[in-house]
């Protein structure tokens with residue numbers, strides 16, 4: 001596929017961008033490149049995905065030319081415990097990029113969904129590999145999907161009521177390519193301050209996160225528990241109060257949430 005992403009000429013990641021008309025999943029391709037030693041800042045973009053993946057084994061609908069489907073390889077080289085906020089940092093970068101291109105800032109549904117007008121605009125899938133020798137993170141792949149030009153009928157019927165695009169929600173004709181350039185710049189910036197500006201990054205995340213203060217259903221396997229969300233901690237953990245008054249922090253690993261009366 002012809003390269004159409006314009007970064008400032010001397011940008012360190014400019015020559016690490018790989019384009020494909022279609023891939024099963026940009027995350028899978030980026031993970032394979034990372035395992036072969038690809039440099040930090042290696043970016044994989046596809047015009048469509050046939051097997052786009054989301055959190056918790058879900059699929060991510062990725063039709064041709066309508067959305068941005070991008071994955072980036074990072075090499076933070078630190079202990080995995082220092083990267084608990086990585087998905088949150090990627091969400092902030094994605095909100096910054098969307099705001100830059102459209103003038104509209106999405107909100108975030110904990111932990112990884114981008115929201116506009118109460119519907120899902122996109123999502124983030126973060127995957128890590130830890131070296132068995134050093135115990136340090138060998139690579140991290142952040143995959144981001146953002147719906148740009150979809151009309152309602154471009155989504156499968158079963159998600160039409162919960163999914164949206166920049167065009168549908170805000171009337172903005174932001175192309176996947178222009179959003180890709182903004183997103184790469186934002187990911188580069190946030191990667192450079194991932195470990196040094198964690199407090200600031202998480203402060204922004206909490207401001208963008210619409211889940212804070214809501215009553216939601218905690219979903220863990222078959223178990224559903226109603227909780228009130230008190231806050232998001234500095235590792236991205238969700239601080240919740242259970243009906244019996246007990247307060248606890250849950251991590252995103254095996255848990256997702258949904259609203260008491262619907263998606264949010």
Ligand code: BTN
Pocket residue numbers: 024025026027028049051052053054055056058060062068069070071112122123124125143144145146
């Ligand atoms: C989610 O909704 O839970 C996360 C969706 C993440 C989708 C993006 S699209 C680019 C990258 N490749 C994938 O297979 N998934 C991510």
